[in-house]
Each structure stands twice: as C-alpha cells, then as structure tokens.
Amino acid sequence: MYRYDSIDQQIVDDRVAQFRDQTQRYLAGEIAEEEFLPLRLQNGLYVQRLAPMLRVCVPYGMLDTKQVRMLAHIARKYDKGYAHVTTRQNIQYNWPALEDVPDILADLASVEMHAIQTSGNCIRNFTADPFAGVALDEVMDPRPYCEVMRQWATFHPEFAFLPRKFKMAVCGSKSDRAAILVHDIGMALTTNDAGEIGFEVFVGGGLGRTPVIASLINSFVPEKDILTYLEAILRVYNLSGNRENKYKARIKILVRAMGAEAFAERVDQEWKHLKGSESTLTAEEIERMKSYFPTPDYREVASTADTEIESLRSEHQAFDRWLTRNTRDHRQPGYVSILLSLKPVGVPPGDVTAEQLDAIADLADKYSLGEVRTTHEQNMVLADVAKDQLFELWQDCKKLGFASPTIGTLNDMICCPGGDFCSLANAKSIPVAEALQRKFDDLDYLYDLGDLSLNISGCMNACGHHHVGHVGVLGVDKKGEEWYQIQLGGDQGKNASLAKVLGPSFSRDEVPEIIEKLLNHFVDNRIEGESFLEAYRRIGHDSFKAAAYA
Amino acid sequence: MPRIILDNSVVDDNWQLITESEQADVDISQLAEGNYLVPLSVWNSLVAELTTPPANIGLWLASTELPEQIQGSISEIPVLAIDFPAFADGRGFSIGRLLRERYGYKGQLRAIGKPIRDQLSYLVRCGFNAFDLAEHYDPEEALTSLKDFSDNYQGSVDQPIPLFRRRS
Known part of the structure; x- marks a missing residue:
C-alpha cells in the first residue's frame, strides 16, 4: 500500500500542529464557535448528542496492521474501548474529548494516518472496491488512482469551502462494489479502443433527502487528464452551486437544474483552460503510484x-x-x-x-x-x-466473534449510528437492526432467502444508505415519536436503483413482523433461483404493498 | 487607520470601500482625493466613460460576480478586492485563481469581508496577497497562519508546479 515519504509526513505533521494551535485558541476564546466549526469538521470532529465524534480517514479502505493497532490504542486510551466502521470505509470514535483530539491526530500521524477532510463542506475520502487488486473481475486496480486523487484533494486551496460536502468513489471492476452511482462524482476505470486507460465520469449521484442516480457526463477522460477534469467539475460547482439553502446545495441539485448535458458542456468549457496544464499527470507519477500496489509475493499453495x-x-x-x-x-x-x-x-x-x-x-x-x-x-x-x-x-x-456466516444475507445489515448517538437522527436505528437480527436468526432461513440487503437509516440524511437497500428502513419523526418507513427495490452497483416507499410508516415494534410479511410474500411467489430483488421487480411494488398492509 | 496584511506584513491601509448602497450617492468627481474600491457596476460605468479609470480607484467584486464581467483592462486595476460575505462562502477562492491564472492579473488581490485567519494559507495559494480580516483578528498574530504548511500537493498560484512534478 501507499507509504508516506518525508513530504507526506511533514504535511500531516503540519496539520496536527495547525489544529493543536486552533484548538488552543478556541479553548482560550479567541476563535468564535461558528468559525471553529469548519476547522474542527475538516479534522473529522463533530459535536454529537452525547460527546464529540471523531471520524478517522481510511483512504479507500486500506489499513496495515500497525495502523489497526493504533486504532485499537486510540479506542482504549481516548475512547470507551471501541470504534465503528462507517459506510464510507472510515473509522469513527464516539467518545473522544475535544481537548484530546490534537493528541489523537498526532498518534494517527505517527502511523501515516489522519482525519483530514472526513467532514465539512470539502472533498471527502475517496472510496473504492474493498477487493481492489485481488478481485477476479477487476479491469484495473483503482487504488493507485485513488491515492493520486487523495493527494490532489488534500488541502486543495480552492475547494475547502464548497457549497456542501463532496464525495467521490472509484471502481475498477466489472461489477461496481463502490456504489459509484450514488456519489457526487463516481468514476469507473476503463480502456478505449486504442487500449489507453481512462475514466467514465458520473456526476450528481447521492442519497440524503433527495436521492439521485448519477449521470454520465464523460465516457472517457484519459488517466493523465483526470485531475484537471475533476478540477473543472469542482470549479463549476464551487462557483454555481446553491449556497442559500443547504438542502439544495449538493452538486446533484445543480446537475439536475442545469441538465446533465448542459452541465457537461460547462465543465468542458472550464476544462479547456485547465487541460494540459502542469496538473496533468505524468507517466512517472502513475508508475510511482502503481509501484505501491504491486502483486504480492504469493506463495505456492499445494493443489x-x-x-x-x-x-x-x-x-x-x-x-x-x-x-x-x-x-x-x-x-x-x-x-x-x-x-x-x-x-x-x-x-x-x-x-x-x-x-x-x-x-x-x-x-x-x-x-x-x-x-x-x-x-x-x-x-x-x-x-x-x-x-x-x-x-x-x-x-x-x-x-x-468474526465468523457469523451471514455476509450478504438479511442479517448483514448496513445501519447508521442513529438516535443512540447522532444528533441529526429522527429515530434510533441500532435497536431495529438488533430486533431484526434476533427475529431472523435461523441460518437455513437466511440462506434460503439468498442475497438480500437491508439498510437502515435513522433519518433522511441516509447514512445507512436505505435508498439502495433491497429493503430500506428509514426512521422518521411523527409528533415527537419514532416511526419507520419501509422502502423496497433499491440496489447499488452498475444498475443502481432507488427504493420506493411502501406506504404509511410503522412503529418500531411492528417493523420485524412487517419485514416478515414481505419476506413471506417473496418466498411464496418466487420462481426457482430468483433473488428478492428479482422477484420484487417481476411481481411489482403493489403486490408487496398489499402483502404488508394486509 | 485600518491595518491589513499585505505581502506578509501588516501595513496601514487607506483604501476606502464604496458599498453598493452608497454608490447611488457617489459622483466620480467626489472621488478625486483618496483611494477608493468601487463596486463592479460603478467600475464598468467609469470604464465606459474614461476607458482607464484614475489610479486611485480600484474595484471590489461580490462573491457572485465573475472576472468576465469586468470591463476594460483588468491588468490596469491597482487594487482588486473580492468580498467574502461569510467566511464559509468559498466562491472567492475560485475567483482569485481565475484572476491570477486566466486573466493574468498582477496587481494587489485583496480578500475583504469576513475572511478568517485560518483561511490565510488557502487564500495565498489562490493568489491573494492582501487580507482585510474579520475585525476580531489581530493581523500581527495572524501572520503566523500564513506559514501553516511547509509544502502542498496541488499546483496553485504561488506554486504552479504540483508536488508530483517536484518529487525527486
């Protein structure tokens, strides 16, 4: 994996010193609350319901064991002995003290880690396929490119105060395991007829309160031009994105308002000026990055x-x-x-x-x-x-305790921290996940159901990706009470689709039995070998709706 | 006299800002004495009248205004200021870069409004060399924030060569 050289290390160390100074000035009352807000957010620090929450960056999901041991050390020393893996491949701590955060960042820097831009209205962590470099269906390893982009995005001076947060993902394989179509920018590595490497670029996807599947705006950006192309997109967004209403500030709203084609044209006009500049990647740099992700020295395994x-x-x-x-x-x-x-x-x-x-x-x-x-x-x-x-x-x-043989089944749920921890949540999500896991704990039944994703979010910000679960559960607030809306038919991957709301919401106690009704309806009506999603698409939404409210 | 940061030191400043609301009452003949930063609309009407406005008149742009809207020769403008109506309004960073990199502006580029001390290193890299910080910042103390980082990855106005072309 990528290793810092002395310059990378210095930049991260400089950041720790900068945030240490900012924290001291804040605690001394020299920085106003609202001015400290983006400074702490861009170092991963939220203030949550019970305590601050610190989000540590795991670039495209890669960790070495020294880093994992440091994450354990931080959990023990500064937190309550545990950490949380997020839906963007990062690590979160729920109980750090604000005044300890500079020390935590210094500990992270000692193992080539940081919390830079893990929150705030800036370019966030680049995510990728967790099977990068080893997957059978891989066209190209996305990690060298992710590292190129990570460096480009780190402290980009022009894009630290965007209208809203900005998330990107890169996929290098035939099936997309990085959910690129629900990101602000999704990139798929590809080759053209001449055999050159480049990217398909999709813009304007996202979940949240307005879920949108991204639009293709360029079917081949050569690898050397990718940074200038991204810069062109970000500049158009920075100058034209909505800054009046935070709910309309994501790039998806701009792309939708302009139309993907007109947006692509604007980007091209901007790109004309940037293409071919010094920011154009060199073959040496691409090779240098690839050299950090070599094919390992595998040993002969006896047949x-x-x-x-x-x-x-x-x-x-x-x-x-x-x-x-x-x-x-x-x-x-x-x-x-x-x-x-x-x-x-x-x-x-x-x-x-x-x-x-x-x-x-x-x-x-x-x-x-x-x-x-x-x-x-x-x-x-x-x-x-x-x-x-x-x-x-x-x-x-x-x-x-890592051997639950349930990956890809109903019990392998995606779930946000929800109302137990998060100040944005309308409802708790963890108890819903637990109730479902307890109800559907029979392995033979889970296997019989087959591949089934169930995603739970405690509010419409959709951290639990409920829009792209085959079954989505969304916590809603009705007159101060926690209710749950159920959605069906979402999917991630290259044929991503957004789930559709079933109907009126349910109380928390009702959720497991409603899910059971939906599953029974699937089991009763499927044809041989059909997955839940396939059956849903064939039988139709109304049929499931009738079963749920029967 | 107000103090601003200019090229890494704190200096007295005598440029006066003419706001949008004041402009209706201002006659160019009243601006003969002193130094003034005028809004885009005033600037453009001066250019229409005089081609080159006098050297004691500069221009400030709102965060919604783009360099392409400036009439006349941009390089002749003695001081060009960009407003940050809220420090989190980051449009000015792009506008600054455009002025330096695309329009070749070499004069004083000033961040006004409410930029904060902790944005200084980003502002410098986007081409700004003068800073009128929000009131509660001591410009002398703020100077240290110009040196927060020893190096950077991207090409920018102050260092057009990205790090990957400079690594040995």
Whole structure:
C-alpha cells in the first residue's frame, strides 16, 4: 500500500500542529464557535448528542496492521474501548474529548494516518472496491488512482469551502462494489479502443433527502487528464452551486437544474483552460503510484488444499457455511479473500472493540500479508488468504466473534449510528437492526432467502444508505415519536436503483413482523433461483404493498 | 487607520470601500482625493466613460460576480478586492485563481469581508496577497497562519508546479 515519504509526513505533521494551535485558541476564546466549526469538521470532529465524534480517514479502505493497532490504542486510551466502521470505509470514535483530539491526530500521524477532510463542506475520502487488486473481475486496480486523487484533494486551496460536502468513489471492476452511482462524482476505470486507460465520469449521484442516480457526463477522460477534469467539475460547482439553502446545495441539485448535458458542456468549457496544464499527470507519477500496489509475493499453495477443504467442509457444517458466505474468489490460484463479519447479533453493526482490532491485526499478520480493508457494508476484509490456512483462520475467527456466516444475507445489515448517538437522527436505528437480527436468526432461513440487503437509516440524511437497500428502513419523526418507513427495490452497483416507499410508516415494534410479511410474500411467489430483488421487480411494488398492509 | 496584511506584513491601509448602497450617492468627481474600491457596476460605468479609470480607484467584486464581467483592462486595476460575505462562502477562492491564472492579473488581490485567519494559507495559494480580516483578528498574530504548511500537493498560484512534478 501507499507509504508516506518525508513530504507526506511533514504535511500531516503540519496539520496536527495547525489544529493543536486552533484548538488552543478556541479553548482560550479567541476563535468564535461558528468559525471553529469548519476547522474542527475538516479534522473529522463533530459535536454529537452525547460527546464529540471523531471520524478517522481510511483512504479507500486500506489499513496495515500497525495502523489497526493504533486504532485499537486510540479506542482504549481516548475512547470507551471501541470504534465503528462507517459506510464510507472510515473509522469513527464516539467518545473522544475535544481537548484530546490534537493528541489523537498526532498518534494517527505517527502511523501515516489522519482525519483530514472526513467532514465539512470539502472533498471527502475517496472510496473504492474493498477487493481492489485481488478481485477476479477487476479491469484495473483503482487504488493507485485513488491515492493520486487523495493527494490532489488534500488541502486543495480552492475547494475547502464548497457549497456542501463532496464525495467521490472509484471502481475498477466489472461489477461496481463502490456504489459509484450514488456519489457526487463516481468514476469507473476503463480502456478505449486504442487500449489507453481512462475514466467514465458520473456526476450528481447521492442519497440524503433527495436521492439521485448519477449521470454520465464523460465516457472517457484519459488517466493523465483526470485531475484537471475533476478540477473543472469542482470549479463549476464551487462557483454555481446553491449556497442559500443547504438542502439544495449538493452538486446533484445543480446537475439536475442545469441538465446533465448542459452541465457537461460547462465543465468542458472550464476544462479547456485547465487541460494540459502542469496538473496533468505524468507517466512517472502513475508508475510511482502503481509501484505501491504491486502483486504480492504469493506463495505456492499445494493443489491438495482444495480437496482438503472439501473434506473439512463435509465434516464441519459451520465451516462450510462460512466458506459459502464469507469468502470471495481471488485472482491468484490457491488464494481467497475473506470477510470478517462485524455483524454478530447484539452488537451495533460495524462496531469493533479495541481487543478485536488488535486481534484483527494479528490475523492479518498471520494470514493476509499484514493488510486489512474496511468495506462500505461495515465489515472488514482479509484480502490475501492462502487456502491451506482457511480452516485455521476460520477457527480463529470463530473464537474472536468474526465468523457469523451471514455476509450478504438479511442479517448483514448496513445501519447508521442513529438516535443512540447522532444528533441529526429522527429515530434510533441500532435497536431495529438488533430486533431484526434476533427475529431472523435461523441460518437455513437466511440462506434460503439468498442475497438480500437491508439498510437502515435513522433519518433522511441516509447514512445507512436505505435508498439502495433491497429493503430500506428509514426512521422518521411523527409528533415527537419514532416511526419507520419501509422502502423496497433499491440496489447499488452498475444498475443502481432507488427504493420506493411502501406506504404509511410503522412503529418500531411492528417493523420485524412487517419485514416478515414481505419476506413471506417473496418466498411464496418466487420462481426457482430468483433473488428478492428479482422477484420484487417481476411481481411489482403493489403486490408487496398489499402483502404488508394486509 | 485600518491595518491589513499585505505581502506578509501588516501595513496601514487607506483604501476606502464604496458599498453598493452608497454608490447611488457617489459622483466620480467626489472621488478625486483618496483611494477608493468601487463596486463592479460603478467600475464598468467609469470604464465606459474614461476607458482607464484614475489610479486611485480600484474595484471590489461580490462573491457572485465573475472576472468576465469586468470591463476594460483588468491588468490596469491597482487594487482588486473580492468580498467574502461569510467566511464559509468559498466562491472567492475560485475567483482569485481565475484572476491570477486566466486573466493574468498582477496587481494587489485583496480578500475583504469576513475572511478568517485560518483561511490565510488557502487564500495565498489562490493568489491573494492582501487580507482585510474579520475585525476580531489581530493581523500581527495572524501572520503566523500564513506559514501553516511547509509544502502542498496541488499546483496553485504561488506554486504552479504540483508536488508530483517536484518529487525527486
């Protein structure tokens, strides 16, 4: 993965010193509250319902084990012993003290980490496929490009005070696992007829209170021109985005108001002036970045590993289930990627304790070349596991609580922190997730349902991505009471769709039984091999609606 | 006399701002003595009358106004100010860069309104060299914020060569 040189390190160290000074001046009353707000936000610090919340950047989801151990250390020293994996692959702490944050940032900087631009109206973390570099369907590894863009976006002087937050994601594979169509800018690596590398660029996607699927505005931006092209988009947005109404300030509103075609033209006019400038990438820089993501030194795995696994599978049903749900094919023969489930029943989805973080680091050192990835579904990935170690790894995962064989099932829910922690939330989300996990805890039933995403948000800001869940649950406030709206038919990926609201909302107690009715309706009406989403699209919304309100 | 930051030091400033609401009452003949920053509409009517306005008249742009709306020769403007009506209104950063990089403006580029001390390093990189900070900031103390960062990744007005072209 990418390693800082002395300049990268100096820039992060400078940032720590700057924020230490800003915090001191704030605590001394020399900076007004509203002026400190964007300064702390752009260092990841929110003030939440119960305490400040600190969001640490995990660039495109990549961590080494030294960094994971530092995250554990921070959880122990400055927090209540746990951390939370977010839907944008970052890590959050819910209980830091404001005056400790400069020290936390200094600890992070010591392992090449930071919380720069993880919040605020600026360019946020670039997210990508958690299986980058190992996925079978990969066209191009997105990580070198993500790192190029990360550096370009870090303290970009022109775009630190945008109309609103700005999120980008990059995908390098045939199927999109980075949800690029629901980002302000989504990029898909591609090649043209001449075999040159470039990007398809989609603009104006997003969730929140106005969910929109992004529009394609350029089908091939050559790799060398990507930074100037992004700069052109951001400049058009910075100058023309709505600054009067924060609910109309995202780029999706501008793109929709202008029309994608007119927006693309404006960008092209701006790009004309920027294209070919010094910001054009050099072949050397692209190569330099690629050199940080080489094909690892995989070892030869004995061909008997497969037959051994098969015989262990037949002996151990739980191992068989775990292999089926929690592993992914790997491009290197003899290897697989595995998902560490952070969704055991009774734990808020994505939460992980300091001890577990240390244990994950140990697992990664022992089994996966010392690297860990976070996923936007709030799990973690060991990307490079040799098949002859799988049984041992599974046993370790079981002991540590990461072996829930439920990845991709109903129980692998995406869920925001909700009203238990977040000051924006209209309703709690974690207790809903837990009630559903408890109701649907039978593995055979979950497997029979097949791939099914259930996403829960505690308010319309949609941090739990409810619009793109096959089933979405949205917390709403009705006269001071918590109610839940259910939506169906959302999907992420290259054919992303937005979920449609079923009808009037339900009380929290009603949610599990309504979900059960919907699932029964699916089971009763599906045809062989059909997934929930396929059945929904075939049978239709009204049919499910009738079942829910029957 | 008000004090501003100009080219890394604090100086007395005698440029007076003529606001939009005052402009109706102002006659150019009244602006013979002293130094004035006038709104775009006044500037453009002066250019229409005189081609080149006198050297004691500068221009300030609102955050909604673009360089392409300026009539006449931009390079002749002695002081060009850009308003930050709220410090979080970041349009001025783009306007500053456009003036320097696309219009080749070499004169004094000043941030006015409510820019805050902690924006100074970004403002410099977008081409500003003069800063009239929000009132509660001591400009002498604020000077240290100009040096918050020892290097930067992107190409910008003060360093057009991005870091990736300068790494050895």
